[in-house]
Amino acid sequence: MTLQMPDINFTAMLPITIILITAVLATILGFFTTRRNIAMLGITGQVLTLGSLFFLWDQNLTSFAGALQLSNVSLVFAGIILIGSILSQLTSLDHASRSNLNFPEFDIILLYGISGTLLIAFSGDLIVMLIGLEVMSLSTYVLATLQESKRSEEAGMKYFLLGSVASAILIYGIALIFGATGSFGYDSIRQAIASNTFQNEILLLTGSFLLLAGFSFKVAMAPFHQWTPDVYAGSPTIVTQFMSIVVKTAAFAGLISVFLKALPGADWILPAQVILALTMIGGNMAALRQAEIKRALAYSAIAHSGYLGLALLANPELGIPALLYHLLGYTFANAGAFAVVAMLQQDDRGILIPKMRGLYYRKPLHAISLAIFLLSLAGIPPFAGFVAKLVLFGAAFQSGYIAMTVIAIVTSMIAFVYYLRPAVLMFMPAEEAQTLEDRPFPNSTLTVLASVAATVVLGVLPNWVLSLFDNPIVQQAMK
């Protein structure tokens, strides 16, 4: 009798293995060394993982019979996730002690969370995706609560309770999809739907609606977005930064894989349109009334989920590059913005927007960089956000979703008001001098400078990234 070996491709597991080994090492070393060393170890591990992605480029590897898929698109997703996580860990180096997070467990949990996000990006079936999502979510719940403060405990609790419900909804959805198609793998689900070899269409539809609802929670789309402002505002700022970039990118990676790879034939376009419209309108309108910068950025994150969701509707060969480009620009802008907020805030409650008045005269570089990030988020040239919105809205427009494009454009006009208000306030002479801590934050400054550079370069030379997608292998992967 011949032994049936499972299909395991160790090369394909390289990125996840590196990050897991780093995490385990960090866990062990955490007993012996300082938090700073652990964080440096974590950053090294993430940089190595990022490097391994270049090695895997264009190889289109799979493992475990397709349960892990390393297409170029998923590699780009993983790359954006890692850039975001490196930036947030770098920022955390300066602020952990002030935020009462100065223990190695913080970085260790962060690393486990990142391994979950990579699992989502490389997932080839629903179960792997779910495992990744749960690893990521559990880490984030803990990160949100880790600080010993009522606000952060409340935030973590809220996140945990609502997040569990969302996970449950997702699992029901997965179960129903499995019931309808008899498979968990993205490819076989798609084939089953395409060849119409299944009986129960209602099961499939209900399943995809449940999946849509579950993911809408994870990426903060209306009407499942209610947790976002409270959790963002209540969590320590460095955790908020992580959530707003890494978790969101990962959740979008999962959303895109499931709906474009597994369920392109199912009938979810109409509910998705309703959800996206609600998200764009609700997020932007609510952001107008925020007086606190972290809450405003939380609503901005909701609004951006709406724009990003347009990629779901558009033709994949237009939508996916647009989505990735937008996520990249958004990662840098948000990482930078939260890093600036972390440097300026007195405590983890963030800063009231009116208090930012006159910042330029005391901290000119902070003010200029924050203004650049806000302008990029608003989509004003020559920053990354402009090209991102151009490609994203263009993709939706060219795929025939004209009404959605108009909603997106009109709501981003509304958005200008709340992005420009703090951006401009900072340049006005202050009426009263605010006391500001005059401590250097070398690592956060590095994050900010890197983000400014990336935001400008991506805005002026977008071709560097966009040409990645001209590659025929990428084009193939997107279809």
Next chain:
Amino acid sequence: MIHLLMYIPAMAALLLVFTPGATKKYLAIAGTLLAFIVNLLLWQQGGADTTTAPWVPTLGITYSVGLDGVSLLLTLVTSFMSLLCVLYAAFNVERPGPMLANVLLMESGLLGIFASRDLILFYIFFEATLIPALVMLAIYGGPRRVQALTKFAVYTIIGSLFMLLSMIGVKYYSGAASFALADLLAKPLDPKVQTWLLLGFVAAFSVKLPMFPLHGWLPEFHEENHNSGVPDVMGTLYKVGGYGVFRFALPLFPDASEELRIVLMALAAFTTLYAAWIAFQQVNWKRLLAYAGLSHMGLVALGVFSMNEIATTGALYLLAFQGVYMGALFLAVGMVNSRTGSVGTHFGGLMDDAPVLSGLTMTLWFAAIAVPGLAGFIGEFSVMLGAYQVSPWLAFLAGLSVIAAGAYALTAYQKTYWETKPQGTTLLKDISGLEGLILVSAVVVSLVYGIYSSPAIALIRPTVDRLLQGLGG
């Protein structure tokens, strides 16, 4: 050379950040002077042919720039006025550093606008002028600037986004390979989709032109800006709406422009009259100038939308030179303010103490209200003449604004400069050498181009002819 022209000011602005306080002003002056000289050289060479290079090929965005006659004239005016502004600001504004940097950035943006031959590139420069304008208003603005700023930002950005939507639409419906103007013109659009695309462009350009009912931001923007008038000059310069309509909207949407011609002209004629009427009631020089500018811009719009060659030439002539004399008037208001501490029109008696300043200001006002022999007359007269051939009634209506202009300008001038001086005020200083140089050079330009207009017309005319032939008109 053309790239040099576009980026010299921006590079100077960047360098300003790293230079210590005292040398800032000289660096800024050097930057604008150099840009002006480069511009003159370009003029001598007869402009620059359009060069196109791919920029973001995946999206069809090209880096396409060129300078033909119209653009050349407008860039000349821009670099000339920027030079005057920097000269004035460097020695008359406290803490001039950020203002100089912003003026330089704005100059680059404006030169970019006039040089772009690609829709997205144009859009980027169009928006790029917004940021320095906002920052100047934020740093140097008056007490109610937040409101002015919000209004200004919301109006312009909303307009621009409609334009962006139209731009995406133009490329999509024409099926052209890129956003380059030449590519788009090679593939005419179906008349059916032209109308709404044109309306998108008109929405954006009417904000910046500005035209009723999208002018709401204008008076407050000028009123709240710094008293020196420097930000206002740059503000009058980027009224690039008229140019945008001429360069992009008309050639891209010939059928829709033809169809909407009378409606748009009527709106423009109404704007001129309406603005003149409001200008008459102003007691603040800056608001008065804002509305006067609005009235002139209505004439520019009337000329451009009429699609008549004389009117269009006149409109562009007016657009170019109103930048000079209105800009200089804003600076003159700044000079009055630095002496009297007010920008109100009620002051009185300035003529007694500062006759040179008053005389130069009066000449500039004469240029603004289109007294023959000064630059304003040629522009306004040509607009009227051409518009009359298209619609006599609308031309007549707009013509009333010329009379109204005389009324509002002279009433206000008389109050500030001629009426008796309030008792107990100290003797005011007359104009300084630098201020004199600035105003005199603006007066000279207005006078020369009021008498000898053919060099400017020769620049404008070929472009206009080529464009209108393309429209079959």
